[in-house]
Amino acid sequence: xxxxxxxxxxxxxxxxxxxxxxxxxFFFRNIRLTEHDDIxxxxxxxxxxxxxx
Amino acid sequence: xxxQDAAAYAASGFAPKVCVIGAGPAGITIARKLATAGIPxxxxxxxxxxxxxxxxxxxKGVTIGDPYFDLDSTRLRYFGGSSxxxxxxxxxxxxxxxxxxxxIQNSGWPIRRSDIDPYFDETxxxxxxxxxxxxxxxxxNFRLFQVIKSEPVRFGEKYAAELEASKTIAVVLNTEVxxxxxxxxxxxxxxxxxxxxxxxEIHAPYFVVATGGLENSRLLLWSNERSNGGxxxxxxxxxxxxxxxxxxxxxxxLITNQAFELDHEGEAFFMPSPEAMARLQLPNFHVQLExxxxxxxxxxxxxxxxxxxxxxxxxxxxxxGQRLQCTARVHMDWEQLPREHNHVALSATEHxxxxxxxxxxxxxxxxxxxxxxxEGMRLFGEEFARKDLxxxxxxxxxxxxxxxxxxxxxxxxxxxxxTRMSDDPKLGVVDRDCKxxxxxxxxxxxxxxxxxxxxxxxxxxxxxxxxxxxxHLSRTISNS
Ligand SMILES: Cc1cc2nc3c(=O)[nH]c(=O)nc-3n(C[C@H](O)[C@H](O)[C@H](O)COP(=O)(O)OP(=O)(O)OC[C@H]3O[C@@H](n4cnc5c(N)ncnc54)[C@H](O)[C@@H]3O)c2cc1C
Numbered sequence: 187x188x189x190x191x192x193x194x195x196x197x198x199x200x201x202x203x204x205x206x207x208x209x210x211x212f213f214f215r216n217i218r219l220t221e222h223d224d225i226x227x228x229x230x231x232x233x234x235x236x237x238x239x
Numbered sequence: 240x241x242x243q244d245a246a247a248y249a250a251s252g253f254a255p256k257v258c259v260i261g262a263g264p265a266g267i268t269i270a271r272k273l274a275t276a277g278i279p280x281x282x283x284x285x286x287x288x289x290x291x292x293x294x295x296x297x298x299k300g301v302t303i304g305d306p307y308f309d310l311d312s313t314r315l316r317y318f319g320g321s322s323x324x325x326x327x328x329x330x331x332x333x334x335x336x337x338x339x340x341x342x343i344q345n346s347g348w349p350i351r352r353s354d355i356d357p358y359f360d361e362t363x364x365x366x367x368x369x370x371x372x373x374x375x376x377x378x379x380n381f382r383l384f385q386v387i388k389s390e391p392v393r394f395g396e397k398y399a400a401e402l403e404a405s406k407t408i409a410v411v412l413n414t415e416v417x418x419x420x421x422x423x424x425x426x427x428x429x430x431x432x433x434x435x436x437x438x439x440e441i442h443a444p445y446f447v448v449a450t451g452g453l454e455n456s457r458l459l460l461w462s463n464e465r466s467n468g469g470x471x472x473x474x475x476x477x478x479x480x481x482x483x484x485x486x487x488x489x490x491x492x493l494i495t496n497q498a499f500e501l502d503h504e505g506e507a508f509f510m511p512s513p514e515a516m517a518r519l520q521l522p523n524f525h526v527q528l529e530x531x532x533x534x535x536x537x538x539x540x541x542x543x544x545x546x547x548x549x550x551x552x553x554x555x556x557x558x559x560g561q562r563l564q565c566t567a568r569v570h571m572d573w574e575q576l577p578r579e580h581n582h583v584a585l586s587a588t589e590h591x592x593x594x595x596x597x598x599x600x601x602x603x604x605x606x607x608x609x610x611x612x613x614e615g616m617r618l619f620g621e622e623f624a625r626k627d628l629x630x631x632x633x634x635x636x637x638x639x640x641x642x643x644x645x646x647x648x649x650x651x652x653x654x655x656x657x658t659r660m661s662d663d664p665k666l667g668v669v670d671r672d673c674k675x676x677x678x679x680x681x682x683x684x685x686x687x688x689x690x691x692x693x694x695x696x697x698x699x700x701x702x703x704x705x706x707x708x709x710x711h712l713s714r715t716i717s718n719s
């Protein structure tokens with residue numbers, strides 16, 4: 187039950203992150219979410235979400 | 240007194256209470272400490288006053304597993320030992336390093352850092368250090384810590400005059416112990432080799448092996464083989480749990496808010512908090528930022544696009560360009576876990592000029608090394624961004640689990656374990672006093688006694704432990 191919930195929320199936040207990334211950033215190849223909502227890893231760069239808005 | 244060979248020493252009639260084998264930082268420190276208590280010591284040194292090809296040849300060996308330095312270039316075999324080429328970077332193991340961790344098998348020392356605290360002042364004196372500055376928390380999970388880049392003390396040079404003048408310490412150069420003999424309770428003597436030939440035996444009530452972090456295992460393994468287990472009666476851990484500090488350049492940094500102090504070489508060292516290590520179940524490590532001599536976005540892009548995703552790097556650099564203060568290479572060194580299978584063994588086929596089998600070092604990094612690199616970089620990068628200190632890029636080979644790159648430093652030349660300290664004779668060779676389990680008069684000095692390696696350079700801790708051993712032995716001898 188907890189697992190399913192975590193999976194759902196991870197998927198949700200992943201989608202949220204993708205939506206938050208503007209079209210100009212589509213050349214980014216590799217996106218990884220972190221345990222912090224405000225931080226993403228893009229092509230090995232560890233960035234603030236605001237960096238790519 | 241300094242004698243040039245075993246024959247000159249034998250003629251002197253000197254009667255030692257302790258025979259210390261090996262005149263590097265550990266051996267010289269132990270001998271000097273014993274001498275301050277008036278205890279006569281003979282300090283045997285395989286090499287001479289300077290580097291010679293013949294002496295160095297005995298250090299040749301092979302490494303099986305991961306690429307490693309040639310075993311005759313990662314250490315020096317003459318008076319002063321490897322302090323003749325060490326870099327002088329100093330730091331003492333952290334309290335946390337001594338403690339057992341549920342998530343690291345075979346972690347924990349039988350002593351605590353507080354057991355070596357009393358020897359810090361003397362250690363600073365020997366190495367010419369001022370006390371370490373307190374760590375500075377820079378993010379929730381990382382502390383800036385001081386590595387003292389000291390003017391490296393060459394132990395042979397520093398103490399030659401004092402040892403020459405000493406009536407209590409007899410240094411014997413060009414004289415190695417090829418094997419110790421023992422009856423399973425005590426060492427009964429040591430066979431000598433001096434100036435290319437056998438040179439009789441040495442006898443003393445107590446023996447200390449201080450021949451370096453690889454050689455201590457070699458000498459004891461060979462001695463034990465020759466005396467049918469009479470030198471290290473509990474030999475399950477002998478030569479085993481050998482460790483290094485792997486080190487690689489693992490990424491780059493753009494620094495936008497340099498809210499931490501750089502040292503005089505433009506470097507800063509960060510260590511994770513014990514809580515972060517425990518939460519992520521990681522061994523200790525440090526992240527070293529090496530700020531680049533160039534400034535500005537163009538040079539950075541030119542350099543980085545060679546290996547980071549070019550469009551991303553360029554875009555990010557422009558984005559941060561206004562605030563960019565400087566750029567840095569990110570370098571990581573980490574604690575290698577004590578693994579039984581990483582071990583010093585004796586070659587079955589190769590021997591040195593004195594007939595002692597050469598070393599076959601079995602050493603391989605594993606998944607825990609990969610994990611600490613990647614998770615450590617991620618933790619640091621996330622904190623760095625959240626605090627708006629800058630942004631970190633993790634090298635592709637680290638993220639993709641590719642081969643370790645050639646042409647990087649690969650490790651620290653720090654040889655640890657092999658005669659590790661443990662209360663349990665199955666898991667260690669020496670007890671908390673550095674005495675070989677089951678033997679009444681045999682002790683070990685140097686980083687081969689490290690139970691775990693922490694993330695920092697070893698020699699400061701080696702000197703501290705040597706002072707502690709010297710004091711312990713002085714007390715034991717005075718009480719007996
Ligand atoms: C390139 C390099 C850079 C380094 N930089 C640093 C650094 O910045 N900071 C740090 O903390 N550490 C550093 N180190 C590690 C440091 O040099 C060692 O930790 C330190 O020298 C170990 O001291 P030791 O006395 O235990 O052993 P050693 O220095 O190896 O001394 C052992 C001595 O025993 C002698 N010996 C060997 N076998 C016998 C025998 N059978 N009989 C008699 N004598 C024998 C040897 O000739 C030698 O003199 C570096 C090492 C290298 C190679």
